Amino acid sequence: MTSVLIAVLLLVPVGATGQGPRDLEAPGAIQPFLVVPEGTVIPIVLTSEVSTRNAKEGDGVYGRTIFPVTVDNQIVIPVNSYVRGRVVGSERAGRISGKAELTINFQTIVLPSGLTLPIFGSLGGIGGTTGERRGEATVEAESGKGADATTIGTNAGIGAGVGAIGGGARGIGIGAGAGAAAGVAQVLLGRGEDLVLRPGTMIEIVLDVPLEP
Numbered sequence: 001m002t003s004v005l006i007a008v009l010l011l012v013p014v015g016a017t018g019q020g021p022r023d024l025e026a027p028g029a030i031q032p033f034l035v036v037p038e039g040t041v042i043p044i045v046l047t048s049e050v051s052t053r054n055a056k057e058g059d060g061v062y063g064r065t066i067f068p069v070t071v072d073n074q075i076v077i078p079v080n081s082y083v084r085g086r087v088v089g090s091e092r093a094g095r096i097s098g099k100a101e102l103t104i105n106f107q108t109i110v111l112p113s114g115l116t117l118p119i120f121g122s123l124g125g126i127g128g129t130t131g132e133r134r135g136e137a138t139v140e141a142e143s144g145k146g147a148d149a150t151t152i153g154t155n156a157g158i159g160a161g162v163g164a165i166g167g168g169a170r171g172i173g174i175g176a177g178a179g180a181a182a183g184v185a186q187v188l189l190g191r192g193e194d195l196v197l198r199p200g201t202m203i204e205i206v207l208d209v210p211l212e213p
Contacts, residue, residue, distance in 0.1 A: 033115065034071040036211035041124055041204050042109075043067045044083050051196040052092045052100040061085040061104055063203065082110040083119070083205070093192025100195035106205055117211055124204030 044063040062084060069077035085106035093100045104123065110116045197203075 033213050034074060034076050036069060036071055036076055036207060038207050038210050040069060040207045040211070042069055042077060042083075042119075042121070042207070043202060043204050046197055046199055046201045046203065049196065049198050050087065050102060050104070051194055052090050052102055053194040053196070055087045055090040055102065057087055057089060059087040061087060061106070063106075065109075066202070077109065077211075078112055081112060084108045084110070092194060098192065100192060102195055102197065109211070115213070117213060119205065119207070119211065120209045121205040121207045124206045125202075126204075127202040 042065060044065050046061070046063045048060070048062045050059070050061055062082070064083065065077055065079055065081045068075045068079055083106055085104055087102065088105045089101065089103035091098075091101040106119050106121060108116055109119055
């Protein structure tokens, strides 16, 4: 009887009791972070407003990703990953010429898992704003020259009409000159439009170096 029992035990496969070595590639195992290559575009939307009206160097800029970024058919940067940056420079439009400018530097991205990675990138496309990208990190407001010219021309016309009523041809010349001067004064006393990037503004970050831990 004893010899039969020993023979049965010898026939039982090793690991049949569930105590064998575990498969290290089993589902649920933590996968290593795949390097996101240089040139990859990361689309985000701003979650905070940034304006040349009150922004200053060092102010925080915040956003979140709106489209997953994949590497080798695996999602590496999920939607709703948080992006942090700062204002590097802010310039309001001049009273005579120039455009409002914002220079932004995005610095880190925080994945839903909590993994925080440094970002080294440039600005790509910018949507939902009256500005345009200039250089690698600067957003520039649209020019207001057309509006300024309209202001000066309109005031000159009004001045010419007033001059004609008071003094014929000579009055037209004097009135036009006075009207133009008034128009210039109005432009000089005013200021160009501020550049405002509101929450929901879409910005593309283009990686200048690979994103890796």
